[in-house]
Amino acid sequence: xxxxxxxxxxxxxxxxxxxxxxxxxxxxxxxxxxxxxxxxxxxxxxxxxxxxxxxxxxxxxxxxxxxxxxxxxxxxxxxxxxxxxxxxxxxxxxxxxxxxxxxxxxxxxxxxxxxxxxxxxxxxxxxxxxxxxxxxxxxxxxxxxxxxxxxxxxxxxxxxxxxxxxxxxxxxxxxxxx
Amino acid sequence: xxxxxxxxxxxxxxxxxxxxxxxxxxxxxxxxxxxxxxxxxxxxxxxxxxxxxxxxxxxxxxxxxxxxxxxxxxxxxxxxxxxxxxxxxxxxxxxxxxxxxxxxxxxxxxxxxxxxxxxxxxxxxxxxxxxxxxxxxxxxxxxxxxxxxxxxxxxxxxxxxxxxxxxxxxxxxxxxxxxxxxxxxxxxxxxxxxxxxxxxxxxxxxxxxxxxxxxxxxxxxxxxxxxxxxxxxxxxxxxxxxxxxxxxxxxxxxxxxxxxxxxxxxxxxxxxxxxxxxxxxxxxxxxxxxxxxxxxxxxxxxxxxxxxxxxxxxxxxxxxxxxxxxxxxxxxxxxxxxxxxxxxxxxxxxxxxxxxxxxxxxxxxxxxxxxxxxxxxxxxxxxxxxxxxxxxxxxxxxxxxxxxxxxxxxxxxxxxxxxxxxxxxxxxxxxxxxxxxxxxxxxxxx
Numbered sequence: 001x002x003x004x005x006x007x008x009x010x011x012x013x014x015x016x017x018x019x020x021x022x023x024x025x026x027x028x029x030x031x032x033x034x035x036x037x038x039x040x041x042x043x044x045x046x047x048x049x050x051x052x053x054x055x056x057x058x059x060x061x062x063x064x065x066x067x068x069x070x071x072x073x074x075x076x077x078x079x080x081x082x083x084x085x086x087x088x089x090x091x092x093x094x095x096x097x098x099x100x101x102x103x104x105x106x107x108x109x110x111x112x113x114x115x116x117x118x119x120x121x122x123x124x125x126x127x128x129x130x131x132x133x134x135x136x137x138x139x140x141x142x143x144x145x146x147x148x149x150x151x152x153x154x155x156x157x158x159x160x161x162x163x164x165x166x167x168x169x170x171x172x173x174x175x176x177x178x
Numbered sequence: 179x180x181x182x183x184x185x186x187x188x189x190x191x192x193x194x195x196x197x198x199x200x201x202x203x204x205x206x207x208x209x210x211x212x213x214x215x216x217x218x219x220x221x222x223x224x225x226x227x228x229x230x231x232x233x234x235x236x237x238x239x240x241x242x243x244x245x246x247x248x249x250x251x252x253x254x255x256x257x258x259x260x261x262x263x264x265x266x267x268x269x270x271x272x273x274x275x276x277x278x279x280x281x282x283x284x285x286x287x288x289x290x291x292x293x294x295x296x297x298x299x300x301x302x303x304x305x306x307x308x309x310x311x312x313x314x315x316x317x318x319x320x321x322x323x324x325x326x327x328x329x330x331x332x333x334x335x336x337x338x339x340x341x342x343x344x345x346x347x348x349x350x351x352x353x354x355x356x357x358x359x360x361x362x363x364x365x366x367x368x369x370x371x372x373x374x375x376x377x378x379x380x381x382x383x384x385x386x387x388x389x390x391x392x393x394x395x396x397x398x399x400x401x402x403x404x405x406x407x408x409x410x411x412x413x414x415x416x417x418x419x420x421x422x423x424x425x426x427x428x429x430x431x432x433x434x435x436x437x438x439x440x441x442x443x444x445x446x447x448x449x450x451x452x453x454x455x456x457x458x459x460x461x462x463x464x465x466x467x468x469x470x471x472x473x474x475x476x477x478x479x480x481x482x483x484x485x486x487x488x489x490x491x492x493x494x495x496x497x498x499x500x501x502x503x504x505x506x507x508x509x510x511x512x513x514x515x516x517x518x519x520x521x522x523x524x525x526x527x528x529x530x531x532x533x534x535x536x537x538x539x540x541x542x543x544x545x546x547x548x549x550x551x552x553x554x555x556x557x558x559x560x561x562x563x564x565x566x567x568x569x570x571x572x573x574x575x576x577x578x579x580x581x582x583x584x585x586x587x588x589x590x591x592x593x594x595x596x597x598x599x600x601x602x603x604x605x606x607x608x609x610x611x612x613x614x615x616x617x618x619x620x621x622x623x624x
Contacts, residue, residue, distance in 0.1 A: 044538075046370070048272050067368020067513050067528055069538045076533050082401045083540055089397035091543035136550075167272075168508065172374035172546040174538040 006107070006114040013122050013148065014105045016155045021100035024177050029081040032177070036074050037149060037156040044069040044162040044178065060163070069164070069174055080177070091175040094133065098176050101127040108145070120148045120155075126162075130176055138171040140164055140178070185209075185605045189598045194569035194591070196598055198556040201377040201566075206605070207504040214484055214604040215240030217333040217613075219342050221486035221498050222246050222256050224512055225326045226365035232275045232290055238500045238508070239330065244318070245269050245279070246328055249291040254323060256330045257292050257315035268315070279315070288315050325354040325362035327496070329486075337610055343482070344614070345582030346431035352477040353490045356516045357458065359465035359473065364494075365517035367528055370536040371510050376549035378485060378499040378507040384545060385479045385487030385497070387424040387434035387593040390570065394548055398541045403533050405448040405492065405526065412534065412541050413492035416445040417476060424590045425583040426575075429614050430600030432593030433480025435490075437580065442466070442474065447492075454526045457519065475581065483600060493531040505553050511536050568595055 023032040036042075045060035045068045061068045083089045102124050109121035128140040147159035162178045185206075188197035200206045220239045223246045227235040234247035236259060243259035245268070259267050266283035278295065280287040287296035292315040297304055318330040322339030329339050336342070343350065356363040384391065398412040406414050420436035444462040448454040466473040477490025485499040493513070500508040513531050515524050534541045555561060571590035579585060586592050603612050 046368070049270060051271055051274060054274075061368065064525075067370065067532060069370075069532075071532060072529065076403075076529075079401050079403050079533070080540060083397045086397040086400050088400075089540075089544065090394060091547040133551075167371070169370075169372035169537055172372070172376075172537060172550060173543045175543050 003114055006110070009110065009114045009117050009120070010105065010107050013107065013120055013155070014102075016148070017102050017105060017122070017124060017146075020157075021102050025099055027095060029084060029177075033074070033078055033081055035155070035157055036077065037151075037158045038074055040074040040077070040157060041071075041159045042073070042077055042162075043071050043160065044164060044174075047164070047167050049167055063161075069169070070162070077177075089175075091173050096130050096132040096136075096176060098131075099129045100178075101129075102144075103127075118150045119158075120150075122146050122148060126178065128176065128178060130171075136172075140166075140171070144178070185602045189602045190565070191595050191599055194567065194572055194595065195565035196568055197565045198562050200601075201379060201553060202504050202557050202562065204504050207501070209605050210501065211240055213607055214601070215332075215501070217331060217336060217604060218484050219320070219322070219329045219331045219336060219339055219482075220484075221482070221496060222328045222330050224364075224366045224496075224514075225254065225323065225328060226517065227273065228254070230275065232277055233273075234269065234276060234279075234290070235273045236269055236271070238498075238510070239318075239332070241501055243267060244330075245315075247290050249289070250277070251291070253291065254321065254328060255290070255292055256318045256321055256328070257288075258317075260316070261286055262294065262313045262315065292317050325351070326364055327354060335610060337614060341614065342429055343431070344427050344429050345425075346427045346429075346433070346480070346482060348472075348475060348582060349425070349433045349435050349477050349480055349490075350482065350488070352435075352475060353480075353488045353494065353496070353514070357461035357465065357519075358516075359461075359468035363517055364514040366512045367515055367524065368513050369510055370513075371508065372537045373502060373506060373508045374537075374546050374550060375506050376546070376553040377505060378501045380549040380552055381497070381499040381507060381509065381545075382481045382485050382487060383594050383597070384549075385481040385489075386432040386597055387479065387590070389422070389424070389434055389589045390591075391545075391548070394544050395541055397544070401540075403530075403540050405454075405530055406446070406450065414445065414447040416447060416491070417478065418445065420476065421587060422478075423581065424575075424586045424588075424593055425581065426593045426596035427583045428596075428600075430483030430597050431481065432597055434478045434593075435480070435581075436476045436478060438474045438476060440471070440474065448526060451522065451526050453520070454523050457523045481597070483597065484604075489535070493527075493534050495531065495535065505557070507549075509536070568598075 043063045050058045084092045104125040106123045108123050110117050111119040123145050126144050130138040142164040145161045148155045149158045222237045223235050228248045231250050231252050234245055237244050237246050245257045245259045261268050261281040263286050266281050268279040268281045278287045285298050289295050294310045294313045319334040320331040320336045322329045355361050404413040417436040420438040422436050424434050426432045444459045447458050481487045487497045495511050495513040497511045502508055515527050568591045571588055575584045575586040575592050577584050
């Protein structure tokens, strides 16, 4: 039996993740940036088809090495937001319609304790639906692991790892945020 | 029965128009696969992906899966990835090391030099009938290794790769050579793969020297994402003092390169990272010392006929536009760095490559948007009645002056006109002499 504080914390973290998703879906990109820590790592590996037994070592490209879909910092994400806001970033002009579904939220690690949580590692599943112009539809499904840090009464994202369940990317662009 | 193609009516170089049919019609697409992708030299991969005996990397040629591999003796091969018995892919891993490719279907197995080795129950079921020697994996008849890159053609009569490249080699070298001018020495640090609903030729054309589409990248230039982002555009303006040149070659290759003045000096790049800036400064002067006059040529973008494009410096890589259907393409981008560059240099480069290039790249996302809707809006019956306009800078070029090829010193559509001239020759089933040569008749406008 977990202490009540653990369930309260999970509720708080879920609420934070849903709030964050809502900011993106409402296109409040600058406010979304405020939820990102200055030392943010935003990482989405590419996934490879590897032989049984090699998944742990070789399935995903690695943070800090070579090429991934995203392996970047807050400055770069800020640039992405700035680009959308120019109004002439044609891959997002007109803006896509996007819904982020977040589920299977699990607290994977709480530091130092649920009663006094300062840092949390939270896992979830995402289903992101993007509809663009008239007929373009993309569905991105996968897993996310977020490192969150308490800042005052709220949280900031310090590290986000996005595991998209695709090998060859089946969308023409990754012009949205995950 | 095949209906003769009116390809010569589709491509009117005298007038400077090209029918939209070749970008959307399944009939032309089928002809491309049968007549062009079975003959032209295609980019397959890079030796740095298969450094050791037994290493393999699964690639594509046209629509088809091929295995690039290094056999036990160290020789490089390219095989069709399909079992000789019932066609199952013998390799569905992207990359790895093996001594055998074992077909999952009936367990025929092939050694890394392509030879059929294992046939289950051979003595009981095949003895005296199946000659293993005749049932090796299907191998490309023509293979070329050039400064780490691997190219192949399905046509046994194809000319040697260097003859096929012709004068384009002067430009391709600047992509493949070390930044300090040593020959070769690049390595692949990652490969993007993605599909997008566009005809593959839009992508190839983009790299042929379509500098005219620059305004579509206004957003990244406004915000600045280059190595010198605090004061830059989407990349550093190292070509500022150079003479831009758009060059077409007789075999269909085309590029946008820059001829720097003889007095050229290093333009500070990557200034936020002093060690990286120092590396490129050193490379710049070392390259100038090694290459002399030849160092003046810097590459921007180009396309080796038909579908291997490159970005020469910022960023640096080779993109292959694999056809999936008339209106769908699979892009593969191989990112290149000097293999012996310091770790910090590689790190800064890979970060820049990722924010610039491919489906997650802030610059190229806008390209994909353009290619998609240009394809989509060209499918209609009415749209197909109206050709695309390729009349830019008609006739405004000189041959072999000041560098090899048809050289325009202003933005031009001479490179795509040249490309589609060669393209039409392939679709007409022309002999190699014509595919490599100059047009026999120059039009009055040219």
